[in-house]
Amino acid sequence: MSPDLRSIREPLLRWYRRNRRDLPWRRTRDPYAIWISEAMLQQTRVETVIPYYERFLTRFPDVLALADAAADEVLGAWAGLGYYSRARNLQRAARVVADEHGGRLPDTAEGLRELPGIGRYTAGAVASIAFDRPEPVVDGNVARVLARLLEIREDVKSPAVSRRLWEEAEGLVRGRDPGDLNQALMELGATVCTPRSPRCLACPLVKLCAGHAAGDAESLPVKPARRAPRPVEAAAGLLLRRGRALAVRRPPRGLLGGLWELPGGDLAPREGPEEGLLRTLRERVGLRVAGARRLGTIEHLFTHRRLRLHVFRCDTPFGRVRLEGFDAHRWLAPAGLAGLPQGAVTRKALELLATEESGSPDR
Numbered sequence: 093m094s095p096d097l098r099s100i101r102e103p104l105l106r107w108y109r110r111n112r113r114d115l116p117w118r119r120t121r122d123p124y125a126i127w128i129s130e131a132m133l134q135q136t137r138v139e140t141v142i143p144y145y146e147r148f149l150t151r152f153p154d155v156l157a158l159a160d161a162a163a164d165e166v167l168g169a170w171a172g173l174g175y176y177s178r179a180r181n182l183q184r185a186a187r188v189v190a191d192e193h194g195g196r197l198p199d200t201a202e203g204l205r206e207l208p209g210i211g212r213y214t215a216g217a218v219a220s221i222a223f224d225r226p227e228p229v230v231d232g233n234v235a236r237v238l239a240r241l242l243e244i245r246e247d248v249k250s251p252a253v254s255r256r257l258w259e260e261a262e263g264l265v266r267g268r269d270p271g272d273l274n275q276a277l278m279e280l281g282a283t284v285c286t287p288r289s290p291r292c293l294a295c296p297l298v299k300l301c302a303g304h305a306a307g308d309a310e311s312l313p314v315k316p317a318r319r320a321p322r323p324v325e326a327a328a329g330l331l332l333r334r335g336r337a338l339a340v341r342r343p344p345r346g347l348l349g350g351l352w353e354l355p356g357g358d359l360a361p362r363e364g365p366e367e368g369l370l371r372t373l374r375e376r377v378g379l380r381v382a383g384a385r386r387l388g389t390i391e392h393l394f395t396h397r398r399l400r401l402h403v404f405r406c407d408t409p410f411g412r413v414r415l416e417g418f419d420a421h422r423w424l425a426p427a428g429l430a431g432l433p434q435g436a437v438t439r440k441a442l443e444l445l446a447t448e449e450s451g452s453p454d455r
């Protein structure tokens with residue numbers, strides 16, 4: 093660790109105690125609740141997480157409740173937060189904790205890392221915040237703060253710099269109140285040392301910061317250029333048979349695993365939306381439809397894909413459902429579709445349908 097970095101400990105802790113936001117997971121020392129909050133906060137903003145966190149803990153108040161719940165129920169409580177593998181892993185880990193640890197989370201970073209889905213960051217966060225262990229954490233906020241304080245001008249995602257950041261964080265967290273120290277670093281990154289315009293004049297570390305002294309802290313950390321998301325076009329259909337709509341479920345692993353959606357699929361190159369819909373319905377659910385009426389188009393940005401989804405309504409599909417690339421199907425009253433665990437795209441597609449029905453002259 094850089095010899096000077098430890099001098100930030102005291103001003104940083106003092107600043108944190110005066111300025112920290114009052115967040116629900118900061119009002120508890122329950123390791124389970126802290127673990128849930130850390131899992132939710134990955135890649136997700138604090139304001140988005142708060143209502144999910146509160147609902148989740150009401151529904152699954154402890155490890156055993158989560159371990160015993162139906163997988164669909166857990167995904168349903170997570171729906172809308174994205175990165176669904178986090179929810180599946182939480183439940184897998186809860187089952188291991190219930191079966192092998194008597195329902196109590198391991199109290200060391202090492203023990204936590206043995207659980208499914210718990211990596212170095214989450215293990216360090218839970219071990220330090222819930223169990224006062226001097227374990228480091230490096231997430232995007234911490235990497236940014238350290239890169240600026242130390243004026244690191246190499247790519248922070250490179251293995252060498254990443255290793256260095258973890259070593260610096262490890263040296264820094266040693267001492268009293270490791271949980272507060274880690275949270276203070278994250279809080280400073282979230283509220284003062286923000287990505288585009290750091291508020292250096294309000295920062296308790298301004299006199300100790302090499303990036304600020306160099307005059308271009310906002311250009312740090314250096315990151316490699318991101319590849320633009322790949323554009324993908326797809327079609328999906330609301331298939332109605334005797335007043336019931338077809339929903340299909342994705343297999344548990346992979347993108348949006350375990351979630352329900354309307355049947356359809358990606359368009360082939362130069363294929364029109366309706367043509368693509370009829371083909372993918374034949375191939376992926378074994379059904380034929382005579383015609384389709386367009387409800388609208390949805391755009392959604394995933395990490396690596398920019399999706400344009402054309403949504404259609406098709407009455408009286410014929411044939412027997414044969415699934416290819418899905419693992420279950422249900423015919424439900426259209427109003428029941430919203431109650432299934434689903435991703436943001438399916439929610440938007442159902443909103444299109446609701447909009448159409450509310451505008452329909454015969455209602």
Ligand code: SF4
Nearest residue numbers: 285292295298301309
């Ligand atoms: Fe970040 Fe500025 Fe504080 Fe340095 S002085 S840690 S760049 S906010």
